[in-house]
Amino acid sequence: EVQLVESGGGLVQPGGSLRLSCAASGFTFSSSDMSWARQAPGKGLEWVSNIYSDGSTYYAGSVKGRFTTSRDNAKNTVYLQMNSLKPEDTAVYYCVYGLTKGQGTQVTVSS
Numbered sequence: 001e002v003q004l005v006e007s008g009g010g011l012v013q014p015g016g017s018l019r020l021s022c023a024a025s026g027f028t029f030s031s032s033d034m035s036w037a038r039q040a041p042g043k044g045l046e047w048v049s050n051i052y053s054d055g056s057t058y059y060a061g062s063v064k065g066r067f068t069t070s071r072d073n074a075k076n077t078v079y080l081q082m083n084s085l086k087p088e089d090t091a092v093y094y095c096v097y098g099l100t101k102g103q104g105t106q107v108t109v110s111s
Contacts, residue, residue, distance in 0.1 A: 002026040004095045009105030012085055020080040020105060022095030030073040036080045037101065038091035048093070051078060063089075085109045 008020040024034070036048040049069040050058045057069050068081040078095060085107075092104040 002097060002100045004097060004100060004102035006093065006095050006102045006105040009093060009107045011108045011110065013111050014086060014109055016085050016109070017081070017083045018085065018107060020082070020093055020095075020107075022078045022080075022102060024076045024078065024095070024097065027097065029076040032097060034069075034071065034078045035096040036069060036078075036093060037096050038089075038093045038107075039104075040088075040091040043091075045094075046091075049080065082107070 003025045005023045006020060008018060010018060012018055031053050033050060033052045035050050037045050038048050039045045048060055048063055049067060051069040051071050059067060066082065066084045069078065071078045080093065082089065087109045090107060090109050092106050094101040094104045
């Protein structure tokens with residue numbers, strides 16, 4: 001059974017940073033492509049980033065240059081480092097594998 005467990009969310013001031021983690025199990029993580037997505041209040045799910053099995057990454061224009069996705073195959077974990085956070089980054093952030101996403105972690109950017 002695929003399981004994705006996100007952590008690391010919280011309340012941060014504009015301009016601050018957070019690092020999200022996603023612990024994965026139930027599949028061969030090292031050979032799998034992973035994604036981060038987010039859902040802001042009242043809005044649909046928005047893709048944030050991909051990290052492929054070869055380590056290459058792609059980002060949505062709204063986060064490029066501020067967010068960095070990485071992975072640790074030894075720990076079956078994918079990370080999302082978020083810097084220069086803005087109020088519009090407020091959302092529930094999800095780790096995604098295929099059609100499966102985790103329970104999400106809340107990120108709130110507010111002064």
